[in-house]
Amino acid sequence: MMSATARPAAPAGDLDPSRRNNLALISSLVHHHGVLSRAELTKRTGLNRSTVGTLVGQLVALGLVYESAPSGEGQVGRPSPDVRPDPSTAALAVNPEVDAVTIGLVSLGGQVQKKIRFATERIPTAREAVNIAAAVIAGMRSELDASYRITGIGMAVPGLVNRADGVVRHAPHLAWRDEPVARMMSEATGYPCLADNDASLGAEAELIFGAGAGRGNLVYLNGGASGIGGGVIADGALLRGSTGYAGELGHTFVRTDGKACHCGATGCLETEVSQAPLFELAGLEGGDAAQLEEALRAKDSPELAAEAARQLGFLGITLRNAVNTFDPDTIVLDGFLGVLHSLSPGTLEGLLRTQALDGAADKTRIHRAALGSDLMMIGAAELVFTGVLADPAGIRELPVPAGKAR
Amino acid sequence: MMSATARPAAPAGDLDPSRRNNLALISSLVHHHGVLSRAELTKRTGLNRSTVGTLVGQLVALGLVYESAPSGEGQVGRPSPDVRPDPSTAALAVNPEVDAVTIGLVSLGGQVQKKIRFATERIPTAREAVNIAAAVIAGMRSELDASYRITGIGMAVPGLVNRADGVVRHAPHLAWRDEPVARMMSEATGYPCLADNDASLGAEAELIFGAGAGRGNLVYLNGGASGIGGGVIADGALLRGSTGYAGELGHTFVRTDGKACHCGATGCLETEVSQAPLFELAGLEGGDAAQLEEALRAKDSPELAAEAARQLGFLGITLRNAVNTFDPDTIVLDGFLGVLHSLSPGTLEGLLRTQALDGAADKTRIHRAALGSDLMMIGAAELVFTGVLADPAGIRELPVPAGKAR
DNA sequence: CTGAATTGTTCTGCTAACCAACATATTATG
DNA sequence: CATAATATGTTGGTTAGCAGAACAATTCAG
Known part of the structure; x- marks a missing residue:
């Protein structure tokens, strides 16, 4: 009998902290700016040209960004290819309100691809809100599987939310108390789910893509x-x-x-x-x-x-x-x-x-x-993207779309 | 004629970002905790034993920490040496108030070695406060040169202070307006100087060494x-x-x-x-x-x-x-x-x-x-230490004490 | 005194970043 | 239209720094 000597645990999962940092840095820059030439990336990161080259290549392989023909004209010298967030990597957004539940599909880069507002007769309970969202998502499922890689669900809830565990402590206007909505949502859909206060997410969205x-x-x-x-x-x-x-x-x-x-x-x-x-x-x-x-x-x-x-x-x-x-x-x-x-x-x-x-x-x-009515969708999706961008290599464990849409 | 090809600029100044991070991590841990065995450092940082060994060695060489005989008893296994902040590395603290200017000497680790309260007849002007502090520091000079490596001066000012440039925008109770106190202090003493709001520094001090x-x-x-x-x-x-x-x-x-x-x-x-x-x-x-x-x-x-x-x-x-x-x-x-x-x-x-x-x-x-009456001294010194701990290797450019006191 | 446990130490290997030289693509210039 | 100047991607070599394994040191338990 062999004694179970402690094995390396994770098979290969994570890379060097330095790499992770730099991948996160670059993917975040691209996500926030929408378009950025490779040359600009080298300037902003302070990294070497060759390093940025490998990093971008890795991100392309991970399906987080793609490179396209240079657009920047009027510049002397060899043109630098544009790097853009890959819109086939996306997140779902859910925003329960007193009179409706809104579900959205948001691409990396902050583009709202789809938004469905489901009006409710009366204030939805947490269970109802989750069921509505899950049903709408189930309806989109084949499209999602075909064209997108969904990295998770973000929920924007009008109330006190513990971001760490996704429990709504108290949402007075929805009359929710101690509802573990993130877990409920996750179990109903199979996607990982995070939740946070709606205004906090609005602030983040405006900071990244809006007035701030x-x-x-x-x-x-x-x-x-x-x-x-x-x-x-x-x-x-x-x-x-x-x-x-x-x-x-x-x-x-x-x-x-x-x-x-x-x-x-x-x-x-x-x-x-x-x-x-x-x-x-x-x-x-x-x-x-x-x-x-x-x-x-x-x-x-x-x-x-x-x-x-x-x-x-x-x-x-x-x-x-x-x-x-x-x-x-x-x-x-x-x-x-x-x-x-x-x-x-x-x-x-x-x-x-x-x-x-x-x-x-x-x-x-x-x-x-x-950002108008897209704000909550973008903010909720950002909740998911923040995690993805913090460790871009971790995305490998997520399901991959059959045929990517671009 | 030789064309001036771009040279590496900095002779050797800075190290790898990774090294800098890890040095900062370890020195901060030691600074905040006072004593920490090497074994504990490996646990807290998650780094390899061997890596912690080299890092601590480097910090010892830089004069930021020192190792002493193991104290932790009752443990099975080879005892791990204690790592402590080197008290010969220190900062000066200055706190002008309406009725006094207090000057202190604070060691790495947060020990207040000396505190001198200079009572003033009337509310000091910025110039007066600087002159008083400079005079007191001049008096301590020989002791400082002999036994300490002074990493800078921190000022805690009751008013709006721009930490970035050390200018007091408005200190209503001192009747100061737009006073570049950090620069004044630096010119008067030759030490680098930083300034910030007193309560902000108090908050930091209480967070690190006090009730928080x-x-x-x-x-x-x-x-x-x-x-x-x-x-x-x-x-x-x-x-x-x-x-x-x-x-x-x-x-x-x-x-x-x-x-x-x-x-x-x-x-x-x-x-x-x-x-x-x-x-x-x-x-x-x-x-x-x-x-x-x-x-x-x-x-x-x-x-x-x-x-x-x-x-x-x-x-x-x-x-x-x-x-x-x-x-x-x-x-x-x-x-x-x-x-x-x-x-x-x-x-x-x-x-x-x-x-x-x-x-x-x-x-x-x-x-x-x-922290009582030491609070402002500790907070002001922390302003300096924060910078030192963020890049421990950068300390090499500072004057070294003739004979270190321990 | 012996064995188990824990940690320091040394050496080796690997990862990832930088650098320099070269290749490539565009604008400026005559 | 050809050539120079400029900026950038690409490739191969070099180096820094961390992890891991093997070994040595030190303590406790019996």
């Missing part, structure tokens, strides 16, 4: 039917916190003796600033931010202006706090918060200039979200 | 004569922001229609919560936090209790915001904020439990600062 492209310090605030969500990118990385619940700016204190919030406190931003009174004053029964904006621009009532000003004041307090705590270069407002800002340009900037600390506010720019 | 040891998400709040400073460690790294001004929790909004703050806003924590009324009610003319605590414990007046409760309420609002935004595992209160908390244990925890979002507050622990 190229920046490193971004505060994202989204106002929707289910309150105000926040996500923060600090020094280039998403703020997570010890349990992954960081960034909940919707519950910033903005008013003494304010109304009670469902969170247990009083005077939260979310209770003072909401879209319901705006819709009412605009004479709308419901709808999205675009419809609200149109109605508000058309209507010219003093009550409406007063309400908007009131809300902007409270929003200003939150932004002032955020600027003092994070010193961001970019603030991105989405949903009806973006509408409020657009209708009264300069107001928030003015508040910040007078109220926030000296140095911090000067450089901060306030933008509206740039 | 081993944690990754920490909020530090210090209440002193010159207001309330804040520093935040998020996911293991100090929160800096785009210009380095992040973490100013002293200007969190806590009260509608509150008093006007010097920062331009109203209702800031710093205006509502201050030590002056506490000192007054305690019947003290001045003094430090310890004296205040003693007086408050002795005195049992309802006015004092009411004022303390009022201030704790506002502090609670700030902490609630901080918990919702950062989801920290540890909150550290220093100065009179620590006193307030100690006098009424459980109050802040109670406020958090009811007011902050579900998941976040449960795990958050509130502590008083553990």
